[in-house]
Amino acid sequence: xxxxxxxxxxxxxxxxxxxxxxxxxxxxxxxxxxxxxxxxxxxxxxxxxxxxxxxxxxxxxxxxxxxxxxxxxxxxxxxxxxxxxxxxxxxxxxxxxxxxxxxxxxxxxxxxxxxxxxxxxxxxxxxxxx
Amino acid sequence: xxxxxxxxxxxxxxxxxxxxxxxxxxxxxxxxxxxxxxxxxxxxxxxxxxxxxxxxxxxxxxxxxxxxxxxxxxxxxxxxxxxxxxxxxxxxxxxxxxxxxxxxxxxxxxxxxxxxxxxxxxxxxxxxxxxxxxxxxxxxxxxxxxxxxxxxxxxxxxxxxxxxxxxxxxxxxxxxxxxxxxxxxxxxxxxxxxxxxxxxxxxxxxxxxxxxxxxxxxxxxxxxxxxxxxxxxxxxxxxxxxxxxxxxxxxxxxxxxxxxxxxxxxxxxxxxxxxxxxxxxxxxxxxxxxxxxxxxxxxxxxxxxxxxxxxxxxxxxxxxxxxxxxxxxxxxxxxxxxxxxxxxxxxxxxxxxxxxxxxxxxxxxxxxxxxxxxxxxxxxxxxxxxxxxxxxxxxxxxxxxxxxxxxxxxxxxxxxxxx
Numbered sequence: 367x368x369x370x371x372x373x374x375x376x377x378x379x380x381x382x383x384x385x386x387x388x389x390x391x392x393x394x395x396x397x398x399x400x401x402x403x404x405x406x407x408x409x410x411x412x413x414x415x416x417x418x419x420x421x422x423x424x425x426x427x428x429x430x431x432x433x434x435x436x437x438x439x440x441x442x443x444x445x446x447x448x449x450x451x452x453x454x455x456x457x458x459x460x461x462x463x464x465x466x467x468x469x470x471x472x473x474x475x476x477x478x479x480x481x482x483x484x485x486x487x488x489x490x491x492x493x494x495x496x
Numbered sequence: 497x498x499x500x501x502x503x504x505x506x507x508x509x510x511x512x513x514x515x516x517x518x519x520x521x522x523x524x525x526x527x528x529x530x531x532x533x534x535x536x537x538x539x540x541x542x543x544x545x546x547x548x549x550x551x552x553x554x555x556x557x558x559x560x561x562x563x564x565x566x567x568x569x570x571x572x573x574x575x576x577x578x579x580x581x582x583x584x585x586x587x588x589x590x591x592x593x594x595x596x597x598x599x600x601x602x603x604x605x606x607x608x609x610x611x612x613x614x615x616x617x618x619x620x621x622x623x624x625x626x627x628x629x630x631x632x633x634x635x636x637x638x639x640x641x642x643x644x645x646x647x648x649x650x651x652x653x654x655x656x657x658x659x660x661x662x663x664x665x666x667x668x669x670x671x672x673x674x675x676x677x678x679x680x681x682x683x684x685x686x687x688x689x690x691x692x693x694x695x696x697x698x699x700x701x702x703x704x705x706x707x708x709x710x711x712x713x714x715x716x717x718x719x720x721x722x723x724x725x726x727x728x729x730x731x732x733x734x735x736x737x738x739x740x741x742x743x744x745x746x747x748x749x750x751x752x753x754x755x756x757x758x759x760x761x762x763x764x765x766x767x768x769x770x771x772x773x774x775x776x777x778x779x780x781x782x783x784x785x786x787x788x789x790x791x792x793x794x795x796x797x798x799x800x801x802x803x804x805x806x807x808x809x810x811x812x813x814x815x816x817x818x819x820x821x822x823x824x825x826x827x828x829x830x831x832x833x834x835x836x837x838x839x840x841x842x843x844x845x846x847x848x849x850x851x852x853x854x855x856x857x858x859x860x861x862x863x864x865x866x867x868x869x870x871x872x873x874x875x876x877x878x879x880x881x882x883x884x885x886x887x888x889x890x891x892x893x894x895x896x897x898x899x900x901x902x903x904x905x906x907x908x909x910x911x912x913x914x915x
Contacts, residue, residue: 407582408626410902411909418914429909434626445912447519455915468915476915483519485628494906 402490408435410486412445414454418469419443422456428493430454432486438464443488446478454488497728498593500612500662502604502635503646504619506583509600509629510538513579514569516628517902517910525566529554532747532894533570570895578903582627587619595732603642603732606635616658636661639730640723643680644670644698664726671698671724681720686713698724738843739776744769745837749894751790752833758787759823760886765838766812766819767885771872773810773840774865779847780840781808783815785822790834800826803839810846811861812868816884876905 379389403409414428424430424443432445444457446466455466455476464478478484506512510528515521525542529535536543536552543566548557557563580599587594593605604619606612616633623631634645641661648670649659661667676698677687689712695701701709702724710718719729744765752758762785773780784803789795802822809815819838847858871880900908 407585411906413909413911414914415911416914424914426914429906430912434628447522450520450522452517452519452910452912453915454912466915 398492402431402492404431406433406435408433408486410434411492412452412454412486412488419454419456421469424454424491425493427495428491430488431490431492433489434486436487436489438484438487445485445488447483447485448476448478449482452485457484497731498605498607500606500635500637501639501642501728501732502606502616502633503597503639503642504583504587504602504604504623504631504633505646505650506600506629506631507650508538508540509580510569510571510576511540511543512629513576514572514899515540516579518899521567525563526569527566528569528571529897530571532749533568533896534747537571568897570898572899572901574901574904575899579627579629583623583629583631586623586626590619590622593732593734595734601646603639604633604635605732612662613658613660617656620657630657632657632659634659634661636667637726638723638728639732640680640720641667641726644674644678644724647678648674667726668699671702674698676701679720679724681716686717689713739778741839741841741843742769742772742778742780743837743839744772745786745835745839746893747835748833748891750891752836752891755827755829757886757891758827758833758836759820760884760889761891762787762819762823762836762838763816763882764885764889765836766815767881769838769840770810770812770815770865771869771877773843774846774869777846778843779808779810779845780815781805781842781844782840783818783822784839784841785819785826785836786839787823787826787833787836789831793834795832798828798831800828802826805842808844809861811865813882814861815840816882820884 377394378392379386399405410432412430412432414424414426414430417426422443430443430445438444438457440457440459442457443454446453446455448466453466455468458465458467458475464484465475466478467475511526514526514528523542525546526540527536527543527548528538530537533554535554536548536550539548539550546563546566548563548566554568558568576599580596584594584596584602587602587604591604592607595603597603606615608615612635616635620631620633623629632646632649634642634647634649636642636645645659645661649655649657661670675696676682676690677684679698690696690701695704702721704721706718706721709721713720722729746765748761752761782803783806784801786799786801788799789797791797802825804818804822806818807814868880872878900910902908902910
């Protein structure tokens with residue numbers, strides 16, 4: 367589907383009296399799908415449950431723009447399929463093995479086992495309520 | 497024409513799409529059911545191992561004790577369609593040309609430099625990582641050989657999902673062992689016809705005199721023979737052929753007994769058909785409406801259809817109007833209707849200029865329909881719809897076990913627990 371027609375069909379150009387000086391320069395509203403590159407096959411949206419990553423600025427109900435093509439790296443916030451659960455945590459590397467660092471103080475890190483999958487890496491965050 | 501064709505195919509595609517977002521399903525027996533949760537249409541290897549067959553009716557098998565751990569799903573086409581789009585995009589970015597043959601199979605132009613085995617393995621890995629779908633790839637000098645190779649890769653896990661039939665000697669070995677029935681383009685009937693002549697393996701079929709093959713199986717048979725010999729007759733099709741017709745037909749979620757439900761259902765199908773027409777920029781000049789009872793459940797069989805030429809249109813209200821003119825004479829009280837449908841043919845490109853003898857205002861119709869489509873695009877199909885298409889829709893599709901639309905609805909995206 368093409369651009370949505372604004373109410374009344376007026377976009378800033380279709381003036382009735384004076385010709386709009388903006389007529390040749392209209393760009394339309396900002397498209398977040400383009401800005402966040404959501405049409406790429408590697409982009410997925412994932413919603414966060416829980417506030418354990420609050421110290422990293424990630425709150426419960428935030429939406430992570432997740433990229434499945436980016437290789438895991440130290441410090442990245444990753445979505446991981448772990449023992450039948452979907453979890454989100456920061457990645458650390460110890461002795462050639464990936465670890466999930468708990469955001470909560472005093473909680474231990476968890477090694478990412480062989481059968482787990484680092485599903486994607488968060489590249490942006492959308493908070494659809496404040 | 498490419499010198500090498502590939503076919504990549506998603507393993508239990510629908511089940512794999514479900515698994516992509518639900519790790520609890522990994523390693524579990526998963527089955528996806530057809531429309532109306534009728535029968536099994538996709539099974540993981542674990543489900544196949546439990547003896548679940550393609551087409552097994554769900555209501556007969558769901559109570560079996562040994563199947564109590566099977567995870568059943570209604571078909572979630574918004575999800576499968578989007579995952580198919582991702583698979584296609586991943587491939588199209590890496591290869592000269594890709595033909596989306598079906599929702600879970602793509603033909604590949606593999607006319608590229610370098611080691612093909614390595615390339616195909618990389619394609620499998622990148623599709624698995626990005627589009628989350630495990631696949632098999634087969635390749636060879638023609639599409640028919642590529643499809644055969646893909647089937648071999650699927651049936652022989654020891655091949656690690658890859659099968660190369662480029663070498664005529666390798667092909668000859670498989671041709672001796674494989675039945676002709678497994679070849680693309682050879683249907684059940686043809687297979688039986690050939691079996692009567694003692695032709696069972698692909699090698700038997702290739703030994704057949706080409707002229708006899710053509711006499712026996714028409715030009716299609718001759719083409720299959722050529723393709724199996726390694727002579728390419730079927731080029732890649734990059735775009736679907738323009739539609740000649742468009743159908744919206746559904747089995748009801750439960751039998752329709754009242755005229756009111758039937759009218760609603762057919763109006764809803766007309767509305768959906770109109771949406772599809774507009775999405776393709778077409779108008780229809782001919783409409784057929786049909787309905788029938790269930791031919792399999794022993795109830796009284798009744799079937800009727802009626803068609804008419806219509807003024808070219810893609811307007812929802814106009815098409816509902818035409819359908820409502822065709823439908824009443826088909827209706828008989830006292831039957832339990834199982835299915836109805838609408839078929840539109842004689843499609844022509846839409847135009848907004850007035851035609852001669854036109855009774856509707858095309859500009860006004862186009863504006864109304866654009867507004868309707870915009871609302872439904874934004875807020876979901878069926879948000880805005882004519883009252884004639886019903887509110888409760890008791891006849892609607894039965895989908896008791898739908899998973900989330902993880903990639904197309906913001907309210908249904910996957911959740912991850914912060915650790």
